[in-house]
Amino acid sequence: SQTIHQWPATLVQPVGSPLSLECTVEGTSNPNLYWYRQAAGRGLQLLFYSVGIGQISSEVPQNLSASRPQDRQFILSSKKLLLSDSGFYLCAWRGLGATYNEQFFGPGTRLTVL
Amino acid sequence: GNSVTQMEGPVTLSEEAFLTINCTYTATGYPSLFWYVQYPGEGLQLLLKATKADDKGSNKGFEATYRKETTSFHLEKGSVQVSDSAVYFCALSPRNSGNTPLVFGKGTRLSVIA
Numbered sequence: 368s369q370t371i372h373q374w375p376a377t378l379v380q381p382v383g384s385p386l387s388l389e390c391t392v393e394g395t396s397n398p399n400l401y402w403y404r405q406a407a408g409r410g411l412q413l414l415f416y417s418v419g420i421g422q423i424s425s426e427v428p429q430n431l432s433a434s435r436p437q438d439r440q441f442i443l444s445s446k447k448l449l450l451s452d453s454g455f456y457l458c459a460w461r462g463l464g465a466t467y468n469e470q471f472f473g474p475g476t477r478l479t480v481l
Numbered sequence: 482g483n484s485v486t487q488m489e490g491p492v493t494l495s496e497e498a499f500l501t502i503n504c505t506y507t508a509t510g511y512p513s514l515f516w517y518v519q520y521p522g523e524g525l526q527l528l529l530k531a532t533k534a535d536d537k538g539s540n541k542g543f544e545a546t547y548r549k550e551t552t553s554f555h556l557e558k559g560s561v562q563v564s565d566s567a568v569y570f571c572a573l574s575p576r577n578s579g580n581t582p583l584v585f586g587k588g589t590r591l592s593v594i595a
Binding site: 399401409410411413416418457459461468469470471472473474475477 | 513515517522523524525526527530532570574580582583585586587588
């Protein structure tokens with residue numbers, strides 16, 4: 368069966384510091400992968416999605432970037448964090464076969480920028 | 482374009498009360514429809530889905546019927562429990578969507594009090 372992991376689970380970073388969040392998927396190949404952010408009390412904001420290695424689509428221009436160095440690895444980065452980058456970051460992958468229309472979410476990373 | 486509108490929360494109910502969370506959508510063609518649930522501090526989980534008109538999705542006592550004529554997919558439960566307290570997201574996947582991410586509503590927070 369497929370599983371999705373996110374690391375770390377929680378993170379506290381100072382303003383201006385770099386960021387690297389990792390998402391890995393097991394049990395599938397060539398998945399579509401997504402990064403979402405959820406600010407406190409707000410809905411989901413799609414940040415990036417990827418259909419393959421090295422292919423990244425950006426939905427919202429900001430100081431974040433994403434990379435997909437391997438088929439089942441999706442990384443969210445920033446060179447300099449802002450206070451407004453605080454939130455709950457969710458990675459998701461798209462199902463295959465009968466579940467092609469579904470997205471499956473990881474457990475999330477809680478980021479606090481101080 | 483494609484969009485999902487769901488009722489604003491928060492919704493506060495007493496245990497064993499009847500729940501309705503309204504969701505309407507705009508889409509070209511006939512999308513697949515979903516309800517996701519997010520428990521505190523966790524990622525999103527698929528609660529139920531429907532892929533064509535008049536389909537009823539159901540799970541854990543929740544149900545929703547795909548109504549093409551009213552472009553709606555309202556979530557209902559006859560008797561809520563404290564453990565149902567969570568944020569509920571309505572979402573759609575356009576037909577023949579290829580790699581397009583799901584379109585989510587803004588979420589509705591439900592609090593059930595004993």
